[in-house]
Ligand SMILES: Nc1ncnc2c1ncn2[C@@H]1O[C@H](COP(=O)(O)OP(=O)(O)OP(=O)(O)O)[C@@H](O)[C@H]1O
């Protein structure tokens with residue numbers, strides 16, 4: 102109480118609202134969505150925390166993609182409201198990474214121009230676009246020949262280009278829908294490290310849909326477990342192992358326990374249906 | 375080793391040509407067919423060469439090229455923007471789909487009398503019938519190219535904040551390019567067919583069609599074969615030209 106009052110006061114004094122640092126980033130209220138044969142969301146409420154990486158995990162077809170697509174405005178909601186720090190989506194810079202990188206990148210543009218395309222849409226001049234892409238490349242330590250067309254790159258490299266295209270606008274929130282599920286295992290492991298690195302470098306609020314529980318726990322600060330549709334929050338499971346997480350993390354007791362807990366809830370949920 | 379293999383591979387397409395010429399020379403040499411009907415390869419290619427360099431055949435060749443290219447160009451200028459417009463709205467396309475399919479299925483040669491009434495005997499009729507036929511083929515392909523643009527790519531542009539016009543020009547247009555080139559190649563082939571037929575039968579004084587027809591009337595068989603080969607070479611070259619342009623501009627097709 103007192104600390105809240107104190108931060109209010111300091112906010113008034115310094116002009117900086119301290120509470121914003123801990124307040125949820127995205128607030129979802131009363132979200133509803135139905136398709137002809139099923140109600141996917143019915144009055145769904147949820148808060149996405151700021152600067153965290155959350156994984157969304159749940160049974161097949163429970164509405165994971167539908168959730169992030171509604172938040173990102175790709176699919177219209179029937180009812181409800183999604184606000185980013187109180188603002189509507191139209192005033193927010195966000196990034197979205199599709200599962201199918203082959204169909205999401207523009208094959209007629211070299212990788213470099215693919216990454217710069219969102220800046221072009223924003224009317225950023227060419228020299229500035231070049232500078233910003235180069236800065237991002239250096240920041241992430243990416244070693245890909247970006248003069249190549251996407252179809253000359255490997256699957257992982259293409260998905261990395263997609264992620265960079267999403268990051269180039271310095272989004273305040275990043276959505277990824279099963280970004281690695283079309284990659285082979287070796288590439289998937291490599292890309293997990295890349296994503297962790299991107300997150301550690303940028304601390305962008307990140308929502309990752311994953312169908313791989315190990316990946317979901319390993320990468321995230323919280324796992325959002327959803328039920329069968331109409332989807333409810335089964336549990337919002339925290340996992341706070343320090344970063345960078347490594348292969349060793351996978352054998353630590355806290356990781357094993359968190360994963361086992363999630364698996365138990367998931368199986369209960371699957372059996373229930 | 376590999377060098378020799380590569381040369382062998384490059385020469386492979388010539389095998390058929392050599393066999394055809396050998397059979398032709400043999401049939402001619404053994405007089406299996408009346409030489410008046412089937413002159414020797416040498417005589418035929420001499421006539422072709424002499425006709426093409428400085429002879430009347432060269433003039434006719436150029437006339438046919440000009441007509442075919444003009445009709446394809448007219449067709450493209452009208453059909454490409456129209457195809458994009460129709461393709462960008464599925465409802466719009468569905469509402470005229472039957473008309474397009476109907477006229478696409480109507481033999482263009484059946485339209486000659488109508489166009490003769492409209493434009494009289496002359497180049498305008500030939501070129502407009504060919505443009506009509508080629509235009510429908512191009513229109514159909516462009517519209518389908520735009521309609522079948524990958525949904526993920528359109529969504530990707532949309533989430534990045536592209537306006538409807540930006541999506542149209544930056545994504546749909548490029549997505550439809552491979553299909554547009556299919557339309558252009560089919561269109562130019564059809565235009566050539568229509569132009570050659572028109573040159574034969576619609577009071578023409580020049581062009582490859584007229585050349586073939588006249589050679590037949592005069593029973594000038596080497597001249598007739600030469601004109602047929604010239605027409606074949608033209609059709610092949612036009613197709614190749616469009617393929618090369620396509621490779622250059624649509625480098626991503628099929629990747
Ligand atoms: N356009 C649509 N029309 C009708 N039903 C749809 C449509 N899109 C999704 N659905 C249904 O809504 C439900 C949720 O779909 P969604 O794609 O969000 O699930 P998901 O959790 O992402 O599944 P997956 O694990 O397969 O990725 C599914 O049962 C699906 O069949």
Ligand SMILES: [Mg+2]
Nearest residue numbers: 165166167278
């Ligand atoms: Mg999904």
